[in-house]
Structure formats: C-alpha cells, structure tokens
Amino acid sequence: MCIVFGDLIDGMGAGASLPTDLSPEMAEQMNAGMAAMMNKMEELCVTMCLVGLGSFIGASLQGSCFKIFAERQALKYRSLYFDAVLHQDVGWFDQKEIAALPSEINDDLEKIQDAFGDKFGNGIMSLSAFLGGFGCAFGMGWLIALVYAKAAAVVEESGVGAGMGYTMMIVFLGYALAFWFGMTLRYNDQINPATGAEWNPGTIMSIFFCIFIGSFMIGNLDPSLKANLLT
Template identity: 25%
Template sequence: MDSAMESEERLKVDLLNRAEAETSNAKSHEEVKTESDLKDKKQKTEKKKKKEEEDDKTRTVPFYKLFAFADSFDILLMILGTIGAVCNGLGLPIMTILFGDVIDVFGQNQNSSGVSDKIATHGNGLGFPMTILFGDTIDVFGQNQNTSGVSDKIAKVALKFIYLGLGTLVAALLQVSGWMISGERQAARIRSLYLKTILRQDIAFFDVETNTGEVVGRMSGDTVLIQDAMGEKVGKAIQLITTFIAGFVIAFMEGWLLTLVMIASIPLLVMSGAAVAIVISKMASRGQTSYAKAAVVVEQTVGSIRTVASFTGEKQAISNYNKHLVSAYRAGVFEGASTGFGLGTLNITIFCTFALAVWYGGEMVLEKGYTGGQVLIIIFSVIPGSMLLGQVSPCLSAFAAGQAAAYKMFETIKRKPEIDASDTTGKVLDDIRGDVELKDVNFSYPARPEEQIFRGFSLSISSGSTVALVGQSGSGKSTVVSLIERFYDPQSGEVRIDGINLKEFQLKWIRS
C-alpha cells in the first residue's frame, strides 16, 4: 500500500512538473512571439519613417506656390523687379547694335576683294591676344576711315552708350532691389507663420511628426533656400533668358544666314558654361559640408572635454577631425581641376566659334552684301547670349532646392491640429469647483500606438482633496496629468471637470 501510494504521489509530482514545464514553455513562446512582434512593428515603423523622409525629400511644391504668402506690396516689388530684369537683359543686345554702328564708322575697306583673305588670316591667329585680333577685325570691316564725318558720327554713338548706361543703371536697381526686398519680406513672413503654426500644434505632433532639431533646421536652413529661390535669382534668370532671346532676335534680323551657321556652336557653349557653373557650386557645397562636419567634431569634443579626457579620446577626436579636413581638401582639389578644365574647354569653344563666325562673316560681306557692323552684331549677340543661357543652371538648381524645402514647411503651416491651443471657442465657467473624473478611458501614445497605457481606466478626484498617484515607472501617472491638461485626447472614454467633458471647454481657459 505504501509503495502504491508513493508511486501515485510520484506520478502526481511528475504530472505537475510536466504541466509547469509546458506552461513555462508556452509562456516563453508567447514572450518570444510578443518580442518578435514588437520588433517587427518597430522595424515596420522605422521603415515607414525612412520612406516618409525619402518621399519628403523628393516632394516639391509648384514654383508659383513659393509666392503664396506675398502681399500686395510684394507683388508690386516683383512686378518692378521683373520689368527691371527684362530691361537689364536687353542692355547687352542693344549694346551690340551700338557696337555695330561704331564698327561701321571705323574701318577702311568695305566690299573690297581682300576682305575674305584678311579675315581668314586674322581669324586663324588664335595665338595673339583677343583684343589685337578684334582690332584687326574692325580694321578689315567698316566703310569710312579718315573721313571728316567720323567725329560727329562717333559722338552720336557715344551719347547713345551713355543713355544705355543710365537705363541699365535704373533697370539693375529695380531688378535687384525689387526681388531681394520682396524675397526677404516673404521669407520673414514664412518664418513667422511657421513658428506660429509650430507653437499651436498639439503634443502628438512633436511626438510623431517632428523634433526640435528639425524645427530649428527648417527655421534656419530651409527658409534660406526658399528665400534664395524666390529672391534675386529669379530676377537674374529673367535677365539672362531675356538677353538670350533678344540676342537671337537681333541676330536673325541683322543676318539670318550667318546666325544659322553660328547656331551649331550653341550646344557646346551652353553645355560648357552650365558644366562649369554646376561643378563649382557642387564642389563648393561638398567642401562646406566637410568643414561643417569637422566643426561638429570640434564642438562635441570641446563641449564634452571631461568625458574625452577621462577615456583618453584626444587622438580619436583629432583623427576624426583630420578625416573631414582631408575630405574638404580633396573636394577643393577636384573643384580646382574641374573648374580649370571646364574654363579651358569653354575658352577654346568660344575662340573657335569666333574664328568660324569671323571667317564666314567675311564671305557674307562679299557675297550677300553684309556690312562689318552687321557681322559683329550677329557674333556678339549669339555667342554671349549662349554663354549667359548656360549660367541659368545655378538659378534652376536654386529653384529646385527651394521648392523641395518649401514642401514640408508649407505642409506644416497648413496643418490644423486636433487640439488647437489658439482656438477661442468653447465653454468658460464663471465658477468652477474642480471635480476631476476620468471615465472608461482607453489611451495609447501616438508614438507608440501598439502599447496600451489605459484600458477602461476610471478615476474620480473630488474638489479640495489631496490625491497621490503611486506606481512603477510607465504605469501612467504622468499620463493622467497629460490627459487632464488635454495634451492628448483619449481614444475612448471621457475626461471631465465638474461633470463637463474637457473637450467642450476653451483650451486656453483650462490651462491658464
């Protein structure tokens, strides 16, 4: 009997141990599953955030929406700036016309049989300075050297140059001041609206959508990019495009055949000028970034010098600093080499184009009756106009950067918070007792929606009583205070003061 009872007790113990083992295994499996689920959710959340950040970088606003916050005075300034930019852009093409008049006044052998040979001789002398070759060309073209009327004609042309200079002075003043002042005014207005919008947002916005560094970065960095995109560079782009279009219109009016021949050189001129401008801006930006990173290393090292010294991290700090300096040095070397090669390519393209234009212009003088002034008007309308068109590319890059920077800021400015601190509507009680009640509250933080803080939580605090909320870290003590101050709204349930739902009160009055 005793042995039977002992065996039965052993069997029960074994069964209990197995049951406990199975339970613990099940719990461990559940814990592992829960941990893996949490990890998966965190990974998905991180991937979602990264994707949203990448999307934000690629999203832009239409160019015209950069000026959405302009007032009537800004619009007037932009109109005056545009008129000034157009007039300033016309200055160079008009100068070429006056220059052609000067060439027709100077010179010596219009329509002589030796023009073509002389032009070919001087056009191939690329080893001489350009000014000497240019003087030789003027001597070949023209019509009335040493005549008594030269002085009077030159005086009239000189007076036109003075008028042109005064006109471009006024135009440049309107262009630069109009666009810079309007850009500064609009950028200041955007900064003010952005800060005002940030301060009226609910706390959930700062938990999920932004942080302190991002706000400061957008206030200091993105607004500069936006201002750059809608300021002086707009006027410059209008000026350069006007010069290009006006130059070609004048060239076709003076001699369409020579202009068509010169069009073949436009792609090379535009690409050379654009490549030089883009490389310089990119390499300068890369160098500035490296220096900024080096400055961060210095700031962090000096700011935490006790920690650095306690772990003997001085050599590591110097090594990190030198790495960024080396990167900046390499960017500078590459910038110098690229710029030199680009400028050399641009110069050889310009001089070869001059050689082609001057040689073919001599043929046009003999065969089509062109004057020397017409030939050089066409040359100096097409070549500088094409080069200036290539300089538009930095302006276009600034426009693109401004459009991308404006997207997130404008989205934030348009955002309407669910809990609006600036809302003046709602109840205001003349007399308040101070009874606080949380009834069947379900709540989880927006940044951690998978972690339930309250599930059907209820709490009643009568007026005049002293209540202590006690519990372990993360049990929801500060959450109760946040809900009473209406930093957050519960997903379900109500927070009441004197029996009235907190959402019905004016928020400023509750917090004051």
C-alpha cells in the first residue's frame, strides 16, 4: 500500500497544471497527458481496492486459523495436564487444594489458548509488517531509508520517560529533517544508488510510510511476546 501511495503521488505530479494559452497542438498533447494520468489514477485506485480486499480476507483467515490452532493446542495441553496430574504421587495431592485444582487447570489452559490465539497471530503480523516495511524502504532507496530509520529510533528513545509534548516535537523535527534531505536530493537531481534513477517524490513518500508503519508495527510485538514468554 505504501508503494501504491507513492505511485499515486507521482501520477498526480505528472498531470501538473500548465499554462492555458497554448497552441492547439500543445493543448492536444496536454489533454493526452491528462487522460493518461487519469488512466493511471484509475489503475492505482483499483489496486488500492484489491489491496484492501486482500487485507480483509487475510485478516479473516488469520483470526480463524489461529483461533482453531489455539483451541487445538489447549485441548492437547488439557490431555497432557490431566495425564500429568494422574501420575503424581499421593504426597503431591496432600499439598494441593483439590477443590481448587480444576480452576487452576482452567486458568493455565486459558493462558495457553490466549498465547497461541490472536496475540500470537498479531505478533507474526507485526513482525512481518516490520520486516516487509523496512525491506521495501531499503530496497527503494537505502540512503533516505537510513535517515528515516534513524529519525524513528530517536523518536522511540525520546519517548522513554519524556513528556508527550517533547516526544511530538522530536517526531516532527526528525521527519522534517528526513523530508528536507530527501527533497534536497530530488532538487539537485541526485541519483538513487538503490535503483540507478533520479529520486522522485513518490519514492520518498513511499520510503517514509514504509519506515513509519514498520516502526509502528514493531511496537505491537510487546503484548504477543509477553503472552508467550509468560505462558
């Protein structure tokens, strides 16, 4: 989606307004360019709709599959749990409150099911989004991606123990520096070392959103890791 968004920006830029006092030949060329731009916009809009539909289907399958997986794991551990309890020595039962044992077993199994359910699926999704976002960003232009990644790292470090106002200031200053650097490369017609072509605004914006979403999604790993490590 981030790459499509960048293509959308480049497509709109290709149809920038031109002077109206043009000769018929130039006006015809301008109209042809606008028509080509609209065709490109339609293709990108269809692509966005397909990406949204794919995301909906993927999220639905993820929720269903991991729910089934968690239920099967809970059933498996339930059998193992009861088998382990039945093979305990008599002294072990003397140290336990028998009436509370079923409740204790159910609580442990609920934690296991919770760890292998939505949280586990969300953890895999977040890790995939992080790796995919940073991979796409560095593939499209590692030079600017390094600047954005450094800005994101500074933001995360400043957020620890800092007030919201200070954190937001660091966010805007860091990304402002990255945008300035990227557009400076574009203005000076610098070559993108990752692609061998000149920088364009769409690529710069795509890299920004890939890093931004990747950095955001890595923060969602914390609940999943805690749920699985504490199980």
